[in-house]
Amino acid sequence: MYHLFKSIYLHATSKEEYSILLLGLDNAGKTTLLEQIKAAYSSSNPNLRTVPTVGQNVTTVSLPPPNPPIYLKIWDVGGQHSLRGLWQSYYTSCHAIVFVIDSSDVGNATLAELSSTARANAAAGTDNPEIDNGRLEECRLVLESVLQNEDAAGVPILVLANKQDREDCVEVVRIKEGFVRKVFEGEKGESVRDSRVLPCSALTGTGVKEAVEWLCSRVQWNKEGRPPVMR
Ligand SMILES: Nc1nc2c(ncn2[C@@H]2O[C@H](COP(=O)(O)OP(=O)(O)OP(=O)(O)O)[C@@H](O)[C@H]2O)c(=O)[nH]1
């Protein structure tokens, strides 16, 4: 009888917990985003004086109603080149991935032109000084490697076009149509995946709640594929 009551009590009081993995190049804004999420759901002030992450930061948030009563455990890992090899150890246990892009560092031409120019330059081993490619090509290679990893297969991906507060940013529609769609539909993409592209400014907090709400709905939608941990 004790065990029956205990299991009823645990069932009634425990909540589903889903892990969210923040990825993206160094300087994209992952740690700033983590700080804003933490602040948004705990009524504290965000610490926006970030330093490059070596290792990981983690925080767990509980969303208020009308969101479902779940926990999101958010993992922020370092995006520097030498640290990207560590990302794959998080793939099997994550329920969704957020790929953060610095929208002010993807070039000054249209993204379609940039993609083809960057590829042509890479193939020819040259660089056209007239066009600033930013880090678009590096970003493409890194996003492709995430999509191709078997341990991350089927995991919902939210691409965040961050730093939308900056005057020199590329707008979200261009990032979506000229870059993300091409990567997802390209031969190294995986078009059957649940995905979305949203604008945000981790610095001001704009778009952060919309991002979290999308994640919240998609991890629950995918819970048969990746069941939550009960806490
Ligand atoms: N203008 C603007 N700056 C931002 C935004 N998000 C982050 N930054 C700035 O970008 C820089 C890098 O931000 P971080 O959050 O530390 O970047 P990160 O992705 O965690 O970098 P790593 O830890 O090296 O992988 C900091 O100076 C932030 O203040 C944004 O939305 N707008």
Ligand SMILES: [Mg+2]
């Ligand atoms: Mg960081």
